[in-house]
Amino acid sequence: MLKRNFTEEQNMFRGAYRKFLEKEIAPHVERWREQGIVDREAFTKAGEQGFLMIWPDEEYGGMGDDDFRFEQIIIEETANVYAGDWTNTLHSRLVGPYLSRFGNDEQKARFLPKCVSGECILAVAMTEPDAGSDLAGMRAIAKGMGDHWVLNGTKTYISNGINADLVVVAAKTDPENNPHAMGLFLVERGMEGFERGRNLKKMGMKAQDTAELFFNDVKVPKENVLGDPTMGFVYLMQGLAEERLIGACGFIASAQKAFEVTREFVMERKVFGKPLSYMQNTQFKMAELRTEIDVAQAHVDACVAQFNAGHLAAEDAAKAKLYTSEVLGRMVDEGVQLHGGAGYMDEYPISRMYTDARITRIFAGTSEVMKLIVGRDIFSDKFVSYIDR
Template sequence: MKRDLFTDDHEAYRDAVREFLKREVVPNWERWDDEHMIDRSVYVKAAQTGLYGLQIPEQYGGAGEMDYRYRMVVAEEIAKTGATSFAVTIAVQDDLVLHYLRDLTTDEQRERWLPPFAAGELIGALAMTEPGAGSDLRGIRTRAVQDGDDWILNGQKTFISSGIMADVVIVAAQTNPDAGSRGFTLFVVETGMPGFERGRQLDKIGLMGQDTAELFFRDVRVPAANVLGGVGRGLQNLMSHLPRERLGLTINAFAKARAIFEETRRYCADRVAFGNTLDSLQHVRFELAEMSTELDVAEAYVDKSVLAYNVDELTPTDAGKGKWYLTDLEKRVIDRCLQLHGGYGFMREFHVGRAYIDTRVETIYGGTNEIMKDLIGRELVQELHRHE
C-alpha cells in the first residue's frame, strides 16, 4: 500500500539527509563503534545540514519547523546505514534535551543555550536514572538544598546517554522531601562547575559508539539562573515531555526494524542453499510474509502517532502503547532476520548482527515495557471506573 505520510518537501529533505549520511556517517560509524566515541565535529556538520534542531526558533539559529515528519525521515535514513549509536545520540539531542531547553527555559536561558545547540556546538544530556532509581522517578535521591540564591547539589546518576561529551546536563533532584510530587526540580549543570565529575564510560554490550556514563555531584553550586522550569515542578515537567520521548523511541524502533527486514529480504533473494535461493523455500516466504504484515500494520499506528503529535493530541498513554509495542516488535523482527542469515547473522560486519545487540536495550530504556503496560492498564481501569 502507498504510504501517504510524506510530501514532496519531506522527500527532498530525505535526499539531503541521505547525502549527508553517505558523506559524513557511513565512512566513520564503524570506527566510532571501535573507539567507543563519536567525533564531536559530526554534530556541527549535522546541525548545519538540518539533521536535528529544526524546531529551534529562527531567532536562535533554527528553522522553526515543528513538523515531526522531518524527524522521522532522519530516523528512517540513519537506520538504513546501520549507524545505531549515531541514531540514538541524535534522538537524545532532538527528542529529549532540545525540548527541555526549548519549552522550559526563560528568555535568558534560551539566549545562552539554544544558539550553540542549533550550531551543533552544545551537546546535552538528561540525568534522571540513579543506581537505586530507574523507571520509578519518585525514588530519586539526588538532593539540592537552597543556599542564598544558589542550590547545593549532591548525588549520583548512572546510565546517562552522552554523559561523557555533554556540555550541559539536565539533572532531576529532590528539593523538598515533604512535598510529594512537587518535591523535585530540574537543574542545568554545566561543564566546569566545581564538584561536577564524570565517572567511567560504562562498558555496554551494544551501542558501542554512543557514550554512556556515571555522573557525580559533590556540593555543586548551581545558580538560580540554572533552575529549569521552576522549583518544585520537576516531575510535572518530566511527565509533560513523555509523549515526545516515547514517540522518538517508537519511530526509531520502527525505522530499524523496517531497515533490517528489507536488508534480510534482499539477502534471502541472493543467498543460495540446496541449489536455489533462500526465498524459494516456503518456510522462508512465510517468515517474510509474517514480518512484512506485522510491520505494515504497525506502520499505521506509527504514522497516526506522528500526525497526532503534530497537532498536540498524542497522549502519554498512546505514546506508551507505541513505545512498548514497536520496541518489542523490533526485537522479534531482528531476531527472526538474524536466524534467516544463518551464521552470517552472527558476524559483526552484517548489520543484522550489530542491530541484534544494539537494539536490545530499547525495551528497557525510556521506561521499561513492563512499566508501559502497567501505566496503560491503570488508565484503562481508571477510565472505566470514572464512568460507573
C-alpha cells in the same frame, strides 16, 4: 506498503539529509563503535548543514518549523545507515525541548544557539543506580542556598554522558516535606564538583557514550534552574510521550532496515540448490514480519499526526513504544535465524542490529511499564494503580 504523508519539502529534506549521512556520518560509524564514542564533529557538521535542532525559531538559528515529521525523517534515515548510536535526536528532540518549554528568555538566548549549531551537546540525567522508571525513588538532592542551589547525587546510564556540555539534571528539592518536589537543573561542563565516571561498556549501541555522572556539592546558580524548582516531575512527565514517540520511530525504522538486509540475504543464500527465499518457511516468516512492520508503521504515523496536532495521549505513545520495540525484537531475532551461522558473525549487519535492539524494550520505560500505562487506561475507572500512590 501504504503511502505515507510527507510533503514535497519534507521529501527534499530527506534527500538532502541522506546525502549528508552518506558523506559525513556513515564512513565513520565503524570507527566510532570501536572507540566507544561519536566524534563531536558529527554534531557540529550536522549543525552547519541545518540538520540539528531544526525546530527552534530563526532567532536561535533553527528553521522555526516544529512539524515532527522532519525529525521522523532524520530518525529513519539515520537508522538506514546503521548510525542509531549517534544520539542526535536525543540532543535535538528529547532534551532540547526542555529549554524551550520551561526555560526563560535569558536561558533560551544563552543556550539554544549553541545547541542548534552543535557546539553545545545536550544530555538529560534522570536514572540513578536505584531509580530507573520509578522516579519517585530518586535520591539526588538540590538544596536552596539563596542565589544558588547545591546539588548532590549520582546518575547512571546517561546517554551523551561523556560528550555532553549541558546536562539537565533532575533532583529532589524538598525531600522531607514533599517527596514529589523535584527541580530540573542545568549543569554545565566545568562546574566545580561535576565529574564523569566511566564510559560504560554495553551489549550494543557501542558508539553511544553512556556514562555515570557524579555531583558533589555542585553550585548551580538560580539562573540555571528550569521553571519552578518544585515542578520538575510534572515537566518530565510532559516530555515522556514525545520520548516514546521518538523511540517508536527509531525502532520501526530499524525493523525496516533489518527486514531489508534479511530479504537480500535470503534471496542470495542457496540451500539445497535453491535460494532460501524459495522455501515456504522463509516466505511465511517474512510475510508475518512484513505485516507486523507495516501495521506498526501505520500506528506510528498516526501518533506523529496526533503529536503534531497537540494531543498525543500518553497511552497511545506507550502502545507505540511497546509494540514497535517488540516488533523490532522479533525482526532481528528472525533475521539472525534466517542468516544462519552468518547471522552470528559481527561482519553481517544483522548481528549488531540484534544486540543494538535489545535495549529498546528497556529504555524510555520498559515494556512492562508500558503495559502498566496501557492497562491503567483500560481499567481507569476500576482501580488505582500503585504508580499513583
